Amino acid sequence: MDQRIAAFSRPAAVTITVRGRPVVAHPGESLAAALVAAGLWRFGEGDDPARPRTAVCMMGVCQQCLLRVDGRLVQACLTPVAAGQVVTPA
Amino acid sequence: MTHDVAVLGGGPAGMAAATEAASHGARTVLLEESPLPGGQVYRALPPGYAGPADADRRAGDALRAALAASGADLRTGCRVWGLGGGPLVPQGAAAAPFTLSALGHDGVPFTITTRALVLCTGTHERIIPFPGWTLPGVIGLAAATILLKVQGVLPGRRIVVAGAGPLLYAVAAKVLAGGGQVAAVVDAATHGEWLRALPALAARPDLLAQGAAWRTRLLAAGVPVIHGAHVTAADGDGVLGRVRVGDRAIDADALCIGHGLVPATEATRTYRARHEHRPQDGGWVPVLDGRQRTSVPLLYAAGDGAGVRGAAAAPAAGRVAARAALDDLGLAHAGSQDAALDRARRAGAAMARMMALRPAMVEAIPPETIVCRCEGVTRAAIDAAAADGAVTINQLKHFTRCGMGPCQGRMCGEAAGALLAAAHGVPIGAVGFATGRIPLRPVPMEAILGAFDYADIPVPAAAPI
Ligand SMILES: Cc1cc2nc3c(=O)[nH]c(=O)nc-3n(C[C@H](O)[C@@H](O)[C@H](O)COP(=O)(O)OP(=O)(O)OC[C@H]3O[C@@H](n4cnc5c(N)ncnc54)[C@H](O)[C@@H]3O)c2cc1C
Numbered sequence: 001m002d003q004r005i006a007a008f009s010r011p012a013a014v015t016i017t018v019r020g021r022p023v024v025a026h027p028g029e030s031l032a033a034a035l036v037a038a039g040l041w042r043f044g045e046g047d048d049p050a051r052p053r054t055a056v057c058m059m060g061v062c063q064q065c066l067l068r069v070d071g072r073l074v075q076a077c078l079t080p081v082a083a084g085q086v087v088t089p090a
Numbered sequence: 091m092t093h094d095v096a097v098l099g100g101g102p103a104g105m106a107a108a109t110e111a112a113s114h115g116a117r118t119v120l121l122e123e124s125p126l127p128g129g130q131v132y133r134a135l136p137p138g139y140a141g142p143a144d145a146d147r148r149a150g151d152a153l154r155a156a157l158a159a160s161g162a163d164l165r166t167g168c169r170v171w172g173l174g175g176g177p178l179v180p181q182g183a184a185a186a187p188f189t190l191s192a193l194g195h196d197g198v199p200f201t202i203t204t205r206a207l208v209l210c211t212g213t214h215e216r217i218i219p220f221p222g223w224t225l226p227g228v229i230g231l232a233a234a235t236i237l238l239k240v241q242g243v244l245p246g247r248r249i250v251v252a253g254a255g256p257l258l259y260a261v262a263a264k265v266l267a268g269g270g271q272v273a274a275v276v277d278a279a280t281h282g283e284w285l286r287a288l289p290a291l292a293a294r295p296d297l298l299a300q301g302a303a304w305r306t307r308l309l310a311a312g313v314p315v316i317h318g319a320h321v322t323a324a325d326g327d328g329v330l331g332r333v334r335v336g337d338r339a340i341d342a343d344a345l346c347i348g349h350g351l352v353p354a355t356e357a358t359r360t361y362r363a364r365h366e367h368r369p370q371d372g373g374w375v376p377v378l379d380g381r382q383r384t385s386v387p388l389l390y391a392a393g394d395g396a397g398v399r400g401a402a403a404a405p406a407a408g409r410v411a412a413r414a415a416l417d418d419l420g421l422a423h424a425g426s427q428d429a430a431l432d433r434a435r436r437a438g439a440a441m442a443r444m445m446a447l448r449p450a451m452v453e454a455i456p457p458e459t460i461v462c463r464c465e466g467v468t469r470a471a472i473d474a475a476a477a478d479g480a481v482t483i484n485q486l487k488h489f490t491r492c493g494m495g496p497c498q499g500r501m502c503g504e505a506a507g508a509l510l511a512a513a514h515g516v517p518i519g520a521v522g523f524a525t526g527r528i529p530l531r532p533v534p535m536e537a538i539l540g541a542f543d544y545a546d547i548p549v550p551a552a553a554p555i
């Protein structure tokens with residue numbers, strides 16, 4: 001499943017690893033958009049009542065999209081995809 | 091070096107303000123978090139991307155080109171987290187130049203000092219909680235514009251678009267254009283509200299025509315538009331599966347929902363400028379004179395962050411603010427008239443009224459529904475705190491942790507304030523707003539501490555006994 005809009009042209013696809021699984025993404029798009037495009041809406045589990053966490057605002061405000069990229073805590077909506085990134089839950 | 095004018099925020103308001111100030115010879119710097127200026131409405135595509143050209147793209151490119159030609163110092167990709175100077179000086183001391191602390195695009199912290207400061211920080215989205223709003227698959231309506239316009243991604247395959255204001259129709263039309271299916275548009279506004287907005291919208295025929303084109307596209311695609319209605323629940327097994335509107339159940343894998351825009355007033359609050367609660371402007375806004383001056387000398391606010399008036403009004407307001415700053419600094423005698431501003435403001439005000447907080451929706455939040463998703467605070471917990479004596483939003487925060495999480499109340503602050511006000515039977519303005527605090531944005535601890543040393547802490551002399 002790919003929810004990307006065909007009328008956009010974008011750099012050639014690369015592969016990133018999300019929770020141990022390969023996901024196809026395009027360099028420069030936001031990591032949050034790449035996950036949504038792949039239908040991966042669950043950003044984090046945990047036992048808080050508002051979990052699973054998921055991206056809400058796409059503009060850096062809600063902090064619900066926190067993930068780790070190569071071990072570093074980031075906001076997925078503000079982080080551009082790059083080839084080989086290893087994405088794990090926050 | 092001390093700048094004459096610093097502009098915080100590179101949306102349409104900030105781009106125009108910096109362009110105006112720099113082209114009058116003021117030493118001007120613009121600070122923007124995104125890699126390129128543009129703001130929410132004219133956000134640039136990622137490098138190497140190309141998308142369908144439209145009126146927004148062209149308007150944004152024009153503002154960016156003027157800015158680049160103006161000679162303003164452009165600092166993009168930097169997060170401003172700290173504010174100081176101005177009135178934030180020890181009691182009795184004279185006002186100082188403003189200081190802005192930022193984390194650069196390269197991760198290196200830096201500080202800007204400026205005589206005048208123009209705040210153009212824009213808005214964020216209001217989502218009034220409802221059962222199931224935290225389910226994955228539910229995102230903001232404005233958030234959806236970013237996915238659709240900038241990232242070129244559909245939020246789902248079968249999408250419900252709900253809430254209030256013109257973004258509803260913009261998002262629905264973009265979903266269709268992108269090849270997605272719109273299962274329904276659920277518009278909080280009635281037909282009557284839209285009819286009443288028409289005369290003001292006619293002041294901007296371009297916007298009216300655009301709105302009509304969006305609607306025609308929906309009609310042609312046979313999309314059901316439900317007016318005067320609200321999403322009553324979202325449900326599904328771990329991810330969104332169904333959207334309920336009263337007793338209607340609509341299958342969907344994404345719900346884009348937003349109930350208006352809230353001015354981002356963290357900076358004006360931090361500087362302790364005077365604010366007023368004006369629902370028709372989006373909520374708490376700084377009190378301004380006719381030239382965008384706040385109550386703090388040499389501090390100005392423009393664009394939607396100073397009261398929601400829309401993208402068309404933002405650049406004109408930014409220019410007015412810059413001219414006021416030039417005048418106040420004695421750098422130029424620039425006029426303050428802007429004819430386009432009045433027309434754009436009238437159209438924007440009609441839209442903003444439609445996007446204003448709807449108290450009945452807040453009243454309808456069920457007790458077990460989470461209001462503050464960072465801290466998991468439910469409506470019942472807020473009502474209980476009110477019964478226990480929390481009267482202001484700051485007290486509510488201390489009683490329940492509502493608004494204390496990573497988003498700092500940006501997502502829940504309005505709904506929480508409205509609930510608290512309703513519990514006490516007072517207007518929302520009476521419960522106040524959360525005190526503005528830095529950091530404005532989350533930044534790593536090292537950036538804040540910098541080259542800090544305990545010996546630098548000023549220790550006041552002990553009071554005589
Ligand atoms: C997500 C979103 C999408 C929208 N989409 C549309 C649309 O498609 N069409 C439309 O007509 N209107 C849209 N709007 C409404 C929007 O408010 C526009 O009217 C317009 O963008 C307002 O311009 P502005 O210059 O006032 O603020 P903005 O465009 O919001 O610009 C504010 C800028 O300030 C920057 N900023 C804020 N704080 C900091 C900080 N601490 N450090 C560094 N930078 C900072 C932000 O990154 C941003 O670029 C949208 C609003 C939102 C929130």
Ligand code: FES
Binds near residue numbers: 078
């Ligand atoms: S989606 Fe809200 S901060 Fe990233």
